[in-house]
Amino acid sequence: MKPNYKNWMPKGMICGTAAGCAVCLGLFLVFGVSGLLTAGIWKTVLTILFLVLTLFLLAVTVWMILLYKSFSYNGKRQLSRRIIDGVAARVVLPEGGSGLDVGCGSGALTIAVAKHNPNAQMTGIDRWGVEYSSFSKTLCEENAKAEGVSNTSFAKGDAVRLNFANETFDAVCSNYVYHNIPSRNRQEILMETLRVLKKGGTFAIHDIFSNLKYGDMQKYVQRLKDMGYADVKLVPTDNGLFMSRCEATWLGLKGSAILMGKK
Ligand SMILES: C[S@@+](CC[C@H](N)C(=O)[O-])C[C@H]1O[C@@H](n2cnc3c(N)ncnc32)[C@H](O)[C@@H]1O
Secondary structure, X not given: OOXXXXXXXXXXXXXXXXXXXXXXXXXXXXXHHOOOOOXXXXXXXXXXXXXXXXXXXXXXXXXXXXXXXXXXXXXXOOHHHHHHHHHHOOOOOOOOOEEEEEOOOOOHHHHHHHHHOOOOEXXXXXXXXXXXXXXXXXXXXXXXXXXXXXXXXXXXXXXXXXXXXOOOEEEEEEEOOHHHOOOOOHHHHHHHHHHOEEEEEEEEEEEEOOHHHHOOHHHHHHHHHHOOOEEEEEEEOOOOOOOOHHHHHHHOXXXXXXXEXXX
């Protein structure tokens, strides 16, 4: 059995947008071409409206298909695999230690970290079933089995309020999760993740740390340093490390970076 990590661009979202495009095209043909409406202001308005909507949704559908191809684990680019491996390589667990992956999706990062740290235990949590309906706890468990990894466990959980006591884990990690969470204050969601990290434990959190999504991250780095965290840095990954600047821009991943350090 081979693992199936699915795709960060859900197929359902592509199909839904393509269906919307087809409906708008149909309405454009009905109102603009079929002669159902007699010439006049309404015919002109509806024809232009549905033509613009059709073209817009067509462009979005094509963009989503290109994203799907870039992220695919079976495609040429394999960007997801590259990012997962890059983040996993930065998560080091002590012998017998434990780590947490927040928003584990299909289990890719949890499993990659578990493989790198065979004598430690990795836990993956996710809220599953909202926008990424193809990701599930069962899928994570099947992927771990397919990879021959037994030092993982998966549970339902919310990144905003983690169901773990303070200072539970030796390392915490995450990949492209927090920017998905509708919140005015994502810096506080990061704090929630760091709450469950042991003193002396390490963190590697990869996300789109743009000013728009997170506010001033340089101030946040300084805040962690002031709290006694060591080696805190924000390592850009959209400058060639994981992807080029141009690629990050068209993929909508500009601002990608790893927030790393030690508590
Ligand atoms: C782009 S996917 C990334 C999945 C995985 N980290 C990876 O790299 O393959 C985003 C994931 O974040 C999860 N997620 C979003 N909001 C969450 C929340 N509040 N708590 C836990 N998981 C969340 C989604 O369910 C989804 O699985």
